[in-house]
Amino acid sequence: MAILEVNNIHAYYGNIQALRGISVTVEEGEIVTLIGANGAGKTTTLRAISRLVNPREGSIQFDGEDLSQFKAHELVYKGVAMVPEGRGIFAKLTVGENLDMGAFSRDDSANIQEDLERVFDLFPRLKERRSQVAGTLSGGEQQMLATGRALMANPRLLLMDEPSMGLAPVLVESVFETIQRINKEGTTILLVEQNAMMAFQVANRGYVLQTGEIVLSDSVENLRQNEMVQKAYLGVE
Amino acid sequence: MLRRLQDVNVLDLVLWVFRAVIIVIVVWGTIATLIENPYPAQTWTETIVAGIAQGSLYALIAIGYTLVYGVLFMINFAHGEFFMSGIMTATIFLAQPMSETGFLDNYPVLSLLLITIVTMTVSVAIALLTERVAYRPLRKAPRLVPLITAIGASFFWQYFFRGLYGSEVKPFPQLASLAGKVSLGGIVILKTHIVVIVAAILMLIGLYGFVMRTKTGKSIRAVAENKDVAALMGIDVDRAVSITFAVGASMAGIAGVLYAIVFRQVHFFMGFIPGIKAFTAAVLGGIGSIPGAALGGLFLGMFESVGPGLFLEGLGIPAPHQLKDVIAFTMLVLVLIFRPQGILGERLAEEKA
Numbered sequence: 001m002a003i004l005e006v007n008n009i010h011a012y013y014g015n016i017q018a019l020r021g022i023s024v025t026v027e028e029g030e031i032v033t034l035i036g037a038n039g040a041g042k043t044t045t046l047r048a049i050s051r052l053v054n055p056r057e058g059s060i061q062f063d064g065e066d067l068s069q070f071k072a073h074e075l076v077y078k079g080v081a082m083v084p085e086g087r088g089i090f091a092k093l094t095v096g097e098n099l100d101m102g103a104f105s106r107d108d109s110a111n112i113q114e115d116l117e118r119v120f121d122l123f124p125r126l127k128e129r130r131s132q133v134a135g136t137l138s139g140g141e142q143q144m145l146a147t148g149r150a151l152m153a154n155p156r157l158l159l160m161d162e163p164s165m166g167l168a169p170v171l172v173e174s175v176f177e178t179i180q181r182i183n184k185e186g187t188t189i190l191l192v193e194q195n196a197m198m199a200f201q202v203a204n205r206g207y208v209l210q211t212g213e214i215v216l217s218d219s220v221e222n223l224r225q226n227e228m229v230q231k232a233y234l235g236v237e
Numbered sequence: 238m239l240r241r242l243q244d245v246n247v248l249d250l251v252l253w254v255f256r257a258v259i260i261v262i263v264v265w266g267t268i269a270t271l272i273e274n275p276y277p278a279q280t281w282t283e284t285i286v287a288g289i290a291q292g293s294l295y296a297l298i299a300i301g302y303t304l305v306y307g308v309l310f311m312i313n314f315a316h317g318e319f320f321m322s323g324i325m326t327a328t329i330f331l332a333q334p335m336s337e338t339g340f341l342d343n344y345p346v347l348s349l350l351l352i353t354i355v356t357m358t359v360s361v362a363i364a365l366l367t368e369r370v371a372y373r374p375l376r377k378a379p380r381l382v383p384l385i386t387a388i389g390a391s392f393f394w395q396y397f398f399r400g401l402y403g404s405e406v407k408p409f410p411q412l413a414s415l416a417g418k419v420s421l422g423g424i425v426i427l428k429t430h431i432v433v434i435v436a437a438i439l440m441l442i443g444l445y446g447f448v449m450r451t452k453t454g455k456s457i458r459a460v461a462e463n464k465d466v467a468a469l470m471g472i473d474v475d476r477a478v479s480i481t482f483a484v485g486a487s488m489a490g491i492a493g494v495l496y497a498i499v500f501r502q503v504h505f506f507m508g509f510i511p512g513i514k515a516f517t518a519a520v521l522g523g524i525g526s527i528p529g530a531a532l533g534g535l536f537l538g539m540f541e542s543v544g545p546g547l548f549l550e551g552l553g554i555p556a557p558h559q560l561k562d563v564i565a566f567t568m569l570v571l572v573l574i575f576r577p578q579g580i581l582g583e584r585l586a587e588e589k590a
Binding site: 050073075076091092093104105 | 452456462466467468
């Protein structure tokens with residue numbers, strides 16, 4: 001059974017329609033990517049799943065439960081965590097406090113400690129900078145922190161909004177390696193990216209969004225062969 | 238040369254002249270006072286201690302302004318009424334009856350404890366009610382809307398409690414055990430001032446620990462930075478805002494009890510001036526910053542107390558102590574000219590404001 005089923009959602013910002021009938025399915029254990037240009041509705045789709053945006057039409061089911069009955073802050077208790085757009089770290093809190101906030105929804109302190117070790121194992125940098133104020137981290141480190149913080153919730157589904165944004169190419173590589181590793185350790189991932197080339201290297205399936213609609217959905221292998229995708233997103237002439 | 242002169246703005250020039258004039262007056266007045274030396278040393282120490290006590294009260298109230306601003310970017314002008322409502326209620330239903338029956342002087346500690354509990358409970362209840370009914374529905378409205386609502390809420394509570402308890406000034410009974418002065422290392426201090434200063438320091442340390450160390454405190458700071466992301470962490474933003482109001486109001490409640498102990502009277506309008514002064518203190522210290530609120534309060538209390546005698550006496554101004562509010566607000570203007578973000582504020586505050 002699909003862990004996440006987004007069914008024909010329409011969402012608006014004021015009177016402007018941002019999503020025009022988006023349907024996305026994610027199976028347990030997959031990495032699924034949403035690609036598309038700026039303003040295509042990728043971020044809005046993630047915000048709708050995490051209940052920061054309330055769709056006017058359509059339904060979103062997680063693990064068979066209708067998400068519209070929950071508020072945004074209840075979602076993490078269901079097992080959905082997000083690495084938000086622009087990372088959204090708490091700049092005035094320390095690295096350690098940011099990670100504490102990631103585990104806000106939990107009170108099993110022994111397991112939290114275990115997950116903290118896991119995050120530090122994944123990102124040794126964060127351990128070094130544990131008591132440093134997060135706003136002083138570099139862009140790459142902030143991305144590590146945002147990812148680590150989401151993992152502290154021990155989520156079943158991880159929503160990632162453009163983790164490669166604004167990072168140097170060598171860092172982008174390592175971000176995607178991390179994504180693969182997190183997935184292998186058992187977390188399902190829905191990945192929003194503009195960098196289609198990198199996203200296709202890690203994902204199983206992909207959806208192409210244009211102006212609030214899904215224009216293509218297929219396995220990554222097939223998307224790579226698609227002429228429109230090659231031209232628009234992979235830079236192949 | 239000519240071009241450089243043209244670059245100098247007329248307004249800048251006026252401001253510089255203004256700053257220079259104020260500084261000259263302050264320095265001149267201070268020197269003149271020190272040469273004349275009109276007061277004995279004992280008066281100075283008493284003035285300084287009174288200033289610290291007054292500043293402690295401002296600091297406790299300022300916490301509420303600064304916390305709410307930090308989380309909602311809103312100036313809660315009804316905060317002075319949270320301060321008033323608790324101690325008014327406790328005075329009428331607890332302190333006065335306890336004084337008449339003699340309970341107050343037989344069990345002073347227990348009485349003060351009861352009064353404090355009732356005061357804090359009422360202050361917090363009024364704060365939560367105001368937030369829920371008047372502010373929460375306007376969370377997404379333009380900044381000006383909650384501001385005007387807060388002024389409305391302030392008037393509402395003033396006249397609500399005037400209707401409830403009457404408009405006359407109500408005496409708060411004197412505790413026999415807190416009457417008089419004690420000598421500490423050669424300095425003679427009012428006992429009530431010691432209570433105020435010690436209580437304020439303990440409360441501020443406790444509050445700082447709560448905000449910095451506890452899970453709830455961290456979640457409040459997370460909400461202050463980014464509400465959407467805080468919600469993604471599982472933090473109930475509405476609940477965090479309510480807790481923020483409750484914490485601010487309990488500090489205001491404590492300040493109310495301390496105010497009553499020192500000034501021994503309460504009335505429905507008592508929240509207005511301390512509220513404005515505490516707001517000033519919060520801005521002075523850098524609004525949004527907790528140490529800033531404490532420092533701003535102390536700073537304001539000191540200048541109000543020491544300023545008139547020190548700056549104005551030497552200039553030959555009659556009855557300088559009636560001008561303490563002039564000193565207080567001149568200090569605000571001066572600090573804001575030189576440091577718009579306040580003493581401990583961050584530059585970020587400008588973007589948010």
